[in-house]
Amino acid sequence: MSxxxxxxxxxxxxxxxxxxxxxxxxxxxTIYTAxxxxxxxxxxxxxxxxxxxxxxxxxxxxxxxxSPAPPGRPIGAAGPTTSYxxxxxxxxxxxxxxxxxxGKGKRSDEVKAALKQYTAVYFGATGGAxxxxxxRIKAARVIAYEDLGPEAIRELxxxxxxxxxxxxxxxxxxxxxxxxx
Amino acid sequence: xxxxxxxxVIEAVATMAMESNVELPADVWAKFRECAAREEAPAARExxxxxxxxxxxxxxxxxxxxxxxxxxxxxxxxxxxxxxEGGLRAAIDEGVRKGYKxxxxxxxxxxxxxxxxxxxxxxxxxxxxxxPGDRLKIAFMAKGGGSENMSRVTFLSPAQxxxxxxxxxxxxxxxxxxxxxxxxxxxxxxxxxxxxxxxxAKKALLRELDDVHPxxxxxxxxxxxxxxxxxxxxxxxxLGGKTTSLGVKIAVAPCHLASLPLAVNVQCHSSxxxxxxx
Numbered sequence: 001m002s003x004x005x006x007x008x009x010x011x012x013x014x015x016x017x018x019x020x021x022x023x024x025x026x027x028x029x030t031i032y033t034a035x036x037x038x039x040x041x042x043x044x045x046x047x048x049x050x051x052x053x054x055x056x057x058x059x060x061x062x063x064x065x066x067s068p069a070p071p072g073r074p075i076g077a078a079g080p081t082t083s084y085x086x087x088x089x090x091x092x093x094x095x096x097x098x099x100x101x102x103g104k105g106k107r108s109d110e111v112k113a114a115l116k117q118y119t120a121v122y123f124g125a126t127g128g129a130x131x132x133x134x135x136r137i138k139a140a141r142v143i144a145y146e147d148l149g150p151e152a153i154r155e156l157x158x159x160x161x162x163x164x165x166x167x168x169x170x171x172x173x174x175x176x177x178x179x180x181x
Numbered sequence: 182x183x184x185x186x187x188x189x190v191i192e193a194v195a196t197m198a199m200e201s202n203v204e205l206p207a208d209v210w211a212k213f214r215e216c217a218a219r220e221e222a223p224a225a226r227e228x229x230x231x232x233x234x235x236x237x238x239x240x241x242x243x244x245x246x247x248x249x250x251x252x253x254x255x256x257x258x259x260x261x262x263x264x265x266e267g268g269l270r271a272a273i274d275e276g277v278r279k280g281y282k283x284x285x286x287x288x289x290x291x292x293x294x295x296x297x298x299x300x301x302x303x304x305x306x307x308x309x310x311x312x313p314g315d316r317l318k319i320a321f322m323a324k325g326g327g328s329e330n331m332s333r334v335t336f337l338s339p340a341q342x343x344x345x346x347x348x349x350x351x352x353x354x355x356x357x358x359x360x361x362x363x364x365x366x367x368x369x370x371x372x373x374x375x376x377x378x379x380x381x382a383k384k385a386l387l388r389e390l391d392d393v394h395p396x397x398x399x400x401x402x403x404x405x406x407x408x409x410x411x412x413x414x415x416x417x418x419x420l421g422g423k424t425t426s427l428g429v430k431i432a433v434a435p436c437h438l439a440s441l442p443l444a445v446n447v448q449c450h451s452s453x454x455x456x457x458x459x
Binding site for chain 2: 022036037064065066067068069070073076077078079081082084104105106124126127128129130131132134135148149150151164174175176178179180
């Protein structure tokens with residue numbers, strides 16, 4: 001039976017270790033957006049020994065490139081992008097303290113192994129529910145790579161942001177295996 | 182020769198870009214409700230509930246349904262007895278520029294090597310057919326990257342026939358799994374050549390979800406594919422359920438004696454598109 005947890009950032013190992021596939025998490029606090037181009041730059045910074053624009057310890061990265069904020073709103077539509085494109089970067093970021101990623105779609109075996117090794121978790125948010133998820137984002141500001149436009153790194157303040165545990169730290173996976181003959 | 186004002190094309194394209202991104206097509210809305218009622222699994226029902234709530238919210242707040250407001254793909258049927266003042270392509274690109282700016286839509290077009298954003302979501306991808314008459318029909322599709330990445334073009338051997346086609350399409354959907362935001366709509370282009378199969382597969386996605394192909398044999402094949410895809414059990418967002426796809430649309434074109442071209446174009450659940458006749 002799935003459980004609903006309310007969690008606050010940053011995440012500790014014990015927050016993550018208790019989560020099992022199918023659990024719902026309502027997340028409150030600060031998360032960071034990054035997708036394809038931002039990940040490339042983050043890893044280039046690590047290669048050069050430069051500091052990252054945010055602290056990875058206990059952090060969550062949301063794979064999203066939001067639409068522009070209309071007047072009077074902190075952000076536009078903000079649902080998840082497909083996660084596998086960040087698979088080649090995720091294990092290294094988990095090894096440095098990243099506790100969770102948020103996206104949609106399948107992860108590689110390397111990412112799943114990293115979740116176990118570093119006590120981390122992969123959350124799904126509902127793809128194509130960008131207007132709905134936007135309501136749970138209370139503030140947003142660009143903190144790095146502004147030239148990347150929608151791909152810039154943003155710090156988001158979220159309240160009860162709804163997440164589903166897709167891959168847990170014990171090796172479990174929620175996605176259904178297709179029934180092929 | 183009828184001359185259509187560029188401003189009319191610009192306005193029509195800009196409006197379609199904005200409308201299609203904030204208002205779910207009526208046939209998709211109805212299909213969500215129909216499929217939600219058939220689902221037994223709580224996770225599948227919950228995803229449909231969220232997608233319906235998202236559609237209500239987007240319509241009310243004018244926030245896009247999805248942050249990926251797509252590359253702008255346009256299918257144009259242009260009467261041979263009309264022209265657009267200043268040029269059709271220029272007017273369409275200007276309409277896309279205006280719609281994506283005024284509608285606070287995300288600009289997703291970039292250089293394939295440098296990945297630098299073009300800044301205004303142009304150039305649009307425009308397919309033009311010349312037809313008799315003096316009218317201009319423009320269909321707009323907002324095509325997201327996540328679903329497009331799951332699309333494929335292949336060449337089967339003619340000996341593989343329908344069983345080979347069916348096997349390839351169903352395996353493609355199985356392999357894509359949760360990635361393209363199921364429940365998807367699947368466009369299948371059979372025949373033509375490398376580029377034509379891909380274009381007709383995508384154009385087939387403009388059809389209404391509940392329409393029936395005029396050729397009864399193709400209509401039966403669409404049902405057969407949809408049933409086989411839904412048997413996969415992938416379900417909404419890959420969480421399991423009876424609805425993996427909302428519809429399958431097949432388009433057919435004659436091909437070379439040596440070939441059986443096949444294109445599968447995967448569209449996300451929101452299947453955002455509009456059309457206008459000027």
